[in-house]
Amino acid sequence: MTEARVAYVSMEIAVASDVATYSGGLGVLAGDVIRAAADAGFPMAGVTLLYHEGYFRQHLDATGHQHEEPQSWRPEDTMERLAATATVTISGRAVTVGAWRYLVQGVDGHRVPVYFLDTDRDENDDASRALTRRLYGGDARYRLEQEALLGLGTVAILAALGEHRIETYHLNEGHAALLALGLLERTRDLERVRQHCVFTTHTPVAAGHDRFGTDLAGDVLGHDRMNALRAAGLLYDEQLHMTHLALRASRYANAVAMRHGEVARTMFPEYRIDAITNGVHAGQWTSAAFRDLFDRHLPAWRRNNFALRQAIGIPLREIASAHEAAKRELFARIEQAGGPRLDPAVFTIGCARRSTAYKRNDLILRDRARLTALAERYGGLQLVFAGKAHPHDHDGKAQIARIVDASRELYGTVEIAFVEGYDMNWGGALTSGVDLWLNTPRPPLEASGTSGMKAALNGVPSLSVVDGWWVEGAIEGVTGWSIDARTDGDDAWAAFELYHQLENTIVPLYYERPDAYTDVMRGAIAYNGAHFNAQRMLAEYAIDAYTGAPPAAVTEIATLKAG
Ligand SMILES: *Cc1c(COP(=O)(O)O)cnc(C)c1O
Numbered sequence: 001m002t003e004a005r006v007a008y009v010s011m012e013i014a015v016a017s018d019v020a021t022y023s024g025g026l027g028v029l030a031g032d033v034i035r036a037a038a039d040a041g042f043p044m045a046g047v048t049l050l051y052h053e054g055y056f057r058q059h060l061d062a063t064g065h066q067h068e069e070p071q072s073w074r075p076e077d078t079m080e081r082l083a084a085t086a087t088v089t090i091s092g093r094a095v096t097v098g099a100w101r102y103l104v105q106g107v108d109g110h111r112v113p114v115y116f117l118d119t120d121r122d123e124n125d126d127a128s129r130a131l132t133r134r135l136y137g138g139d140a141r142y143r144l145e146q147e148a149l150l151g152l153g154t155v156a157i158l159a160a161l162g163e164h165r166i167e168t169y170h171l172n173e174g175h176a177a178l179l180a181l182g183l184l185e186r187t188r189d190l191e192r193v194r195q196h197c198v199f200t201t202h203t204p205v206a207a208g209h210d211r212f213g214t215d216l217a218g219d220v221l222g223h224d225r226m227n228a229l230r231a232a233g234l235l236y237d238e239q240l241h242m243t244h245l246a247l248r249a250s251r252y253a254n255a256v257a258m259r260h261g262e263v264a265r266t267m268f269p270e271y272r273i274d275a276i277t278n279g280v281h282a283g284q285w286t287s288a289a290f291r292d293l294f295d296r297h298l299p300a301w302r303r304n305n306f307a308l309r310q311a312i313g314i315p316l317r318e319i320a321s322a323h324e325a326a327k328r329e330l331f332a333r334i335e336q337a338g339g340p341r342l343d344p345a346v347f348t349i350g351c352a353r354r355s356t357a358y359k360r361n362d363l364i365l366r367d368r369a370r371l372t373a374l375a376e377r378y379g380g381l382q383l384v385f386a387g388k389a390h391p392h393d394h395d396g397k398a399q400i401a402r403i404v405d406a407s408r409e410l411y412g413t414v415e416i417a418f419v420e421g422y423d424m425n426w427g428g429a430l431t432s433g434v435d436l437w438l439n440t441p442r443p444p445l446e447a448s449g450t451s452g453m454k455a456a457l458n459g460v461p462s463l464s465v466v467d468g469w470w471v472e473g474a475i476e477g478v479t480g481w482s483i484d485a486r487t488d489g490d491d492a493w494a495a496f497e498l499y500h501q502l503e504n505t506i507v508p509l510y511y512e513r514p515d516a517y518t519d520v521m522r523g524a525i526a527y528n529g530a531h532f533n534a535q536r537m538l539a540e541y542a543i544d545a546y547t548g549a550p551p552a553a554v555t556e557i558a559t560l561k562a563g
Contacts, residue, residue: 001103001111003165004045006546008033009154009179010172011146012135013048013114015102017424019078020054020071021116023135023388024354025450026202028424029256030172031104032281032450033541034114036534038106039283039303042542045163046114047154049146050075050100051135058388058421064404066389066397070134075100079116086156090148091141091220095131096123097153099161107283107302115161117153136390144212144220147242151178155186167549170541171199171250174210174242180234180249181225190232190249198545199250201243201273202447204263205358211241247271252545257448259471274544277469278448279537282308282529285454287432289325293318308457308530316518319459323435323521326458330433333426334384339417342382346415347510350434350460352386352422352451355396361387362399363440365406366495372413374503378511382415384434386422427451432458435510435517437480439464440498442489456480456528459521463501465494473532478523481506 012027013034022028030046037044054071061067075081079100086097100116119131131142131149154176158166169179183193203209217240218226229235229245236244247253247268254274255261261275282305286294294301297314301307324344331342342348353359364371364383375381385403389396400418407416419426430451431437437455439446439462446468453469455462461480464470465487474482481501487494510517 001113002041002043004113004163005043005165005549006037006168006170007045007047007154007158007163007166008037008170008172009047009150009176011048011150011175013046014424015104015114016078018073019075019102020073021048021051021135022424023055024422026173028427029278029450032279032284032534033538034104034112035106035281035284036279036538038104038110038112039108039535040538041106041108041110042112042538043165044112045158045166046104046112047150047158048114048116049135049150050116050118050132052120053133055135056388056391060400060404060418060420064401064418066400068391075116075118078102082115082161084157084160086153086160088149088152088156089222090128090131090145090152092222093125093128095119095128095149096121097149097157099157115157117149117157119149140212141216141220143210144216144240147175147210148178148220150176151180152182154179155182167196168546169197170545171197171246173200173202174246177242177246177249178221180245181221181229184228184232184234184249185225190234193249194251195550197246197250198252198254199246200254200256200276201246201264202256204260204267204447205445206267209241209243211236211239214238214240243268247273251548254545255447257469257472259444259467260447263444276537276540276544277472277532278450278453279531279533279535280450280453280457281534282457285428285431286457287322287326287329287428289322289329290432290458293322305533305535306530308533309526311522311529312526314522316515316522319522319525320514320518323459323518326432327434330384330429333429334417334419337419339419340415342384342415342417343380346380346382347378347436347507348382348384348434349436349438349463350384350430350455351438351440352384352419352427352430353439353449355387355389355399356393357395357399358442358445360440360442360491360494361385362402362406363491363495364438364498365403366491367499368406368410370499372410374499374507375414378507380415381507382417384417384419384430386419386426386430388422427454431455431460434460436460436506437462437464439470440483440494441465441467442491443467453528453532456524456532459525461520461524463498463506469532473528475523475527477505478520479527480520480524
C-alpha cells in the first residue's frame with residue numbers, strides 16, 4: 001500500500017455487494033473510483049461511514065407495497081478493525097470515532113484502503129453510537145450529525161491513522177462538505193483549505209442539495225464553529241448549505257456529465273464547475289461470459305480499458321453467445337429468487353433504478369394495450385424491474401406498486417418480473433442479462449446515470465431519454481436508441497416516442513434481423529464500454545482535479561493541532 005495522496009470522502013462507498021454501506025448510484029460510483037485507483041496503483045484512500053444496519057432490506061407484499069427492514073451484515077467478515085481512534089465534538093458530546101479498514105485489490109495487486117468510521121463503541125452514549133447505524137435514515141438532525149461525523153471525523157481519523165501525505169481531499173457530494181470545516185479548524189485559513197479540497201456535485205435536483213438552518217447547525221456544530229464558518233464566508237444566506245460550502249472551500253469542482261455541468265453552472269452561476277463524466281469499473285461490471293470473451297480477444301482490457309474499442313473486431317456470433325449465457329444466468333437467478341420463469345428466446349427489457357418520481361421507472365407501462373399489442377405482434381416481450389424507494393418517498397413507493405399491479409394485469413401476454421432488493425449483485429446480473437436497457441428520467445434531472453454504462457460493457461444497448469451520460473453516449477442505431485429530449489416533462493409524449501422506437505425499430509430488428517441487432521450490441525461495447533469506464537474517469541480526475549495540490553503543506557495540515 002502506497003501512502004495516500006488523495007482522500008476520497010463519501011457518505012457511501014460500495015466496496016462489495018454484501019457490505020451494506022451503500023444505497024445506490026452514489027456509493028457504487030465511489031466504489032468504482034476506488035477500484036480504478038487500485039488497478040492503477042494510484043495513491044488514494046477512501047473514507048466513509050460504517051452502517052451497522054445498512055440502508056434497508058426491501059420486501060414487497062402481494063400488493064407491491066414496500067416494507068423495510070434492517071440489513072444485517074458483519075463488518076468483521078471482510079474488514080479489519082483498527083486500533084486508532086479520534087474524538088470529535090458533535091451536538092456538544094465528545095464522540096469517539098473508530099475505524100475499520102477494507103482493502104480493495106487492483107488487477108496488479110495494488111491495494112487501496114477504505115476506512116469506515118464507526119461510533120458504535122462502549123465509550124459513546126446511545127445517541128453517538130447510533131450515528132453509524134443507518135444510511136439516510138432519521139431526521140435532519142441525524143443527517144447533519146452524520147455529515148459532521150463524516151467531515152470532521154475524516155480529518156481527525158486520517159491524522160490518527162498516520163495518513164500524513166494527503167494533498168487532496170475529494171469531497172464526493174455535499175455530504176462531505178464539513179471536511180472543509182475540519183481543515184479550517186486546523187489552518188484558520190480558507191485559502192489554504194481551498195488548496196486541498198476538490199468537490200464533485202451529483203444532482204441537478206434542487207431538493208437533493210442538503211441545507212440546514214442555523215439553529216440546528218448551531219446545536220450540532222456549536223457556536224464557535226458557526227462563527228468560524230460565518231467569518232470565512234462559508235454560510236450561504238445564513239444557512240449551512242452543503243453545496244455552496246463545498247464549492248467555496250474547493251479549488252476545483254465538477255459535475256458528473258456534460259449536460260449536468262450545464263445545469264450545475266445555471267444552479268450555481270458564481271462558481272467554476274467543470275464536467276467529468278462518470279464511468280463504471282469494467283472488471284466489476286462485466287459478466288463472466290464477457291470477461292472470458294474479452295480475455296480471449298483483448299487480453300489487455302482489464303488493465304487498459306481503451307482496448308475495448310477493438311471489440312469492434314470480435315465476431316458477432318461470439319458476442320451473441322456470450323450474451324445468451326448472461327441472459328440465462330439472469331433468468332436462473334430470477335427464478336431462484338421466486339420470480340417468474342422467463343423465456344430466453346423472448347426479447348427482454350430491463351429497467352432498474354432508485355424508484356422516485358422523476359426517474360419514471362414505470363413509463364413503459366403507461367399504455368398497457370399498446371404494449372400487449374407489441375408483444376403479440378412479434379412473438380413476446382418480457383420486462384424486468386428492480387429498485388428501492390427511499391422509505392419516505394411515497395411517490396417512489398407508489399411507482400413500485402404500479403409496476404407490480406401491471407405484472408398481474410399483463411400476466412400471460414407481457415411477462416413482468418420485479419426483483420426485490422436491488423444491490424450490486426442484481427445490478428450486474430440485470431445490466432448484463434437483458435436485451436435492452438431502458439432509461440426514462442424526466443430531463444434534465446438525471447445527472448449522469450451509470451447502469452446504462454454497465455449494460456454497454458456487456459453489449460446491452462440502451463433505449464434512453466437524451467439526458468445524463470446518454471447525451472454523450474447516444475449514436476442512433478449504433479450504440480442504442482434515443483427518446484427525444486424535447487418530450488421533456490411531457491410523460492405522454494415521452495411514452496409515445498418510447499413505443500414508437502420499440503415498434504418501428506428495436507423489436508423488429510431483434511426478431512427479424514438478429515445479426516443487425518448483435519451489431520448494435522457490439523457497437524455499445526466498442527464505442528461506449530471503451531469510454532464510459534472508471535479508468536478513463538480516474539484519469540480525468542488525475543489530470544483535471546488532482547493536479548495542482550501544493551504537496552508540502554499537507555503534512556502541515558494533518559499534524560497541526562485543532563484549536
Ligand atoms: C449501478 C447501480 C446504480 C446506479 O445506476 P443508475 O443508472 O445511476 O440509476 C444503483 N444501484 C445499484 C445497485 C447499481 O448497481
